[in-house]
Amino acid sequence: MELALKVLVNIFAIKNLILMLAGTTFGMMMGALPGLTATMAVALLVPFTFTMEPVSGLITLGAIYGGAIYGGCFSAILVNTPGTPSSIGTTFDGFPMAKKGEGDRAITIATIASAFGGIIGVLVLIFLSPPLAKASLKFGPPEYFWVSIFGLTIIASLASKSIIKGIVGGIFGLLVSTIGIAPIGGDVRFTFGLSSFQGGVQLIVALIGFFCIPELIKMVGDGAQSMHAMEVKTRKGVFGRTFREVFKMPGNLIRSSIIGTIVGIIPGAGGNIANLVSYNEAKRASKDQEKFGTGCMEGIVATEAANNATVGSGMVPLVTLGIPGAPPAAIILGALMLQGLRPGPELFSTHADITYTFMFSMLIANIMMVGVGVLGGRGLHKVVSKLPVRFLAPSIFFLTILGSYAIRNNIVDVFVMLGCGVIGYILRELGFHPGPILLGLILGSIAEQGLVQSMLMSMGRANRWSIFFTRPISLILIVMCLVSAIWPLIKEMRERKIGKEAAK
Amino acid sequence: MKEKNVDLYASILMLVIAGIFWSQMGSFTKFGAIFPRAIIVLLAISSIGLFVKSLLSPEKKTIFEHKEKLDAVVFLVTIILWVVLMKIIGFVVISIIAYFVITTYLDTERKNRTIKNHLVTLGFICIQVFAFYLVFSILLHVPVPHGFLF
Numbered sequence: 001m002e003l004a005l006k007v008l009v010n011i012f013a014i015k016n017l018i019l020m021l022a023g024t025t026f027g028m029m030m031g032a033l034p035g036l037t038a039t040m041a042v043a044l045l046v047p048f049t050f051t052m053e054p055v056s057g058l059i060t061l062g063a064i065y066g067g068a069i070y071g072g073c074f075s076a077i078l079v080n081t082p083g084t085p086s087s088i089g090t091t092f093d094g095f096p097m098a099k100k101g102e103g104d105r106a107i108t109i110a111t112i113a114s115a116f117g118g119i120i121g122v123l124v125l126i127f128l129s130p131p132l133a134k135a136s137l138k139f140g141p142p143e144y145f146w147v148s149i150f151g152l153t154i155i156a157s158l159a160s161k162s163i164i165k166g167i168v169g170g171i172f173g174l175l176v177s178t179i180g181i182a183p184i185g186g187d188v189r190f191t192f193g194l195s196s197f198q199g200g201v202q203l204i205v206a207l208i209g210f211f212c213i214p215e216l217i218k219m220v221g222d223g224a225q226s227m228h229a230m231e232v233k234t235r236k237g238v239f240g241r242t243f244r245e246v247f248k249m250p251g252n253l254i255r256s257s258i259i260g261t262i263v264g265i266i267p268g269a270g271g272n273i274a275n276l277v278s279y280n281e282a283k284r285a286s287k288d289q290e291k292f293g294t295g296c297m298e299g300i301v302a303t304e305a306a307n308n309a310t311v312g313s314g315m316v317p318l319v320t321l322g323i324p325g326a327p328p329a330a331i332i333l334g335a336l337m338l339q340g341l342r343p344g345p346e347l348f349s350t351h352a353d354i355t356y357t358f359m360f361s362m363l364i365a366n367i368m369m370v371g372v373g374v375l376g377g378r379g380l381h382k383v384v385s386k387l388p389v390r391f392l393a394p395s396i397f398f399l400t401i402l403g404s405y406a407i408r409n410n411i412v413d414v415f416v417m418l419g420c421g422v423i424g425y426i427l428r429e430l431g432f433h434p435g436p437i438l439l440g441l442i443l444g445s446i447a448e449q450g451l452v453q454s455m456l457m458s459m460g461r462a463n464r465w466s467i468f469f470t471r472p473i474s475l476i477l478i479v480m481c482l483v484s485a486i487w488p489l490i491k492e493m494r495e496r497k498i499g500k501e502a503a504k
Numbered sequence: 505m506k507e508k509n510v511d512l513y514a515s516i517l518m519l520v521i522a523g524i525f526w527s528q529m530g531s532f533t534k535f536g537a538i539f540p541r542a543i544i545v546l547l548a549i550s551s552i553g554l555f556v557k558s559l560l561s562p563e564k565k566t567i568f569e570h571k572e573k574l575d576a577v578v579f580l581v582t583i584i585l586w587v588v589l590m591k592i593i594g595f596v597v598i599s600i601i602a603y604f605v606i607t608t609y610l611d612t613e614r615k616n617r618t619i620k621n622h623l624v625t626l627g628f629i630c631i632q633v634f635a636f637y638l639v640f641s642i643l644l645h646v647p648v649p650h651g652f653l654f
Binding site for chain 2: 047048162164165167168171172174175178182184185186187189190192213216217218220221222223388389390391393394395397398399401402405406409411414415418422426427429430431432444447448451452455456
């Protein structure tokens, strides 16, 4: 009871409500800009949360994350360019609907579906996190080792067209994670004579570098006139009419939200996968499949409900196990740690008030999103879609400098960010996706700590490695790792076989 | 532009990286060396796998190919100089200069712009840079790097 009151007081504090609104609005603005992902939106604003109280900082980041995933629908609908990868599927029906002169309707559909999906995802976070946190108490170093391997197998297969490149990228990320002082033993490793590397490569710095810089180079290289605006027609009564239309398809809404929630919980999979899976399922379930791709509202509902459901559900493995479900969640993990909050059971006991305030604030932020999106969305689009690349690219780079520098007030971090950016650009040109590299970087320290601590635990055993293969949860995780690693190979073989048969 | 065997380049690059890290292994303690050693070996093995793939079924694509290649190069060089000169010239001054250079260079209509247009652009940039400078240095107490100019 005391906890509930504390949470309510925290959430409805004027300052926090303003931060939710501001975070949602800023996230929307960032998400609406093609090329700016939710990851970048969260990463750029992390430094601003350093001096805030932990609750306020987390509320802001949660609102930005949700707002950015939603904001991606604006440019997807109006300029046929997904603002974030989570809105790829929204272009399929959103843009044709906008071309019919119903852009405002498409935006309203996307707003309502996003809010619904977001709320479902957060409800799962609130109600599934405590049991998962209890289960996480049973996780020892060997289990954490296998969890990190499981996370890596998923990203390696999902985030890249080439499985082997996903694996190589993931291992490269693991190697980068070993730079600096060893978590056990205290060895100073791979600093190449630079004392600044003793603290290792900062996760947020690497994230900004690997995601932002290659995108900026591409944006500039593709031409300064690459963004074009589209006129937005507004009509009266669209919101009420569309609201009723959306809720006339509860099956689609619920199915898409559930798909988004499940995909979001899996570490490494995010809105970019959920929106496409959900679109596919909505099409398969529809009696009128031909309508899809011509501007039908089912398609928009499916993609937007699914991508926003991943926001809340992606936090489930983060708050319980410390495994980020998606790159923005990885940055939130960094912010949690900077605030002295360690994911796991401690979050639900010692810091329960902060944790539940954060979760419930995401619920409120989703409701706020409807108001902000419908009222401000059209105007916002007019501004952001007309901002030329010549201003956009240096503005973003300016913010990345500030973002990287502010983490430790260290100029070396800015150099590391730029270095990661250049390496990221080269690797991207060579066909590597930054996702596996960064997941390797994130999971590296967890894997190493799990591995070395397990070995220390098993010092009295005849076979030191047996500790990894004899505990029940470890065995379950090993099976999950095997299934996850082998499944993409089977899928690829099946596709090849189908391709060959079709060629005959 | 001719398509390249990107798998081959990628595998060679990763093998070189594995070699560099292996050469830095030095005299780590047993528990400090176990994880990086395993990772380097895994990187080398997977890179060899990618190398074999590059010979059997290579992925071929054009690399570093953009519609406006020179724009991308100028942008990259400018942002590198932006970072390198930050500590020498000072964050605020170099940000204004670099931002203005990029904005002006990427402006396809730059030859038709008047001095007034450029001053307006410069004013916009100064407002943005100073606004963030003030937010960071006063509100967030993040002391941005100062150089000999500011």
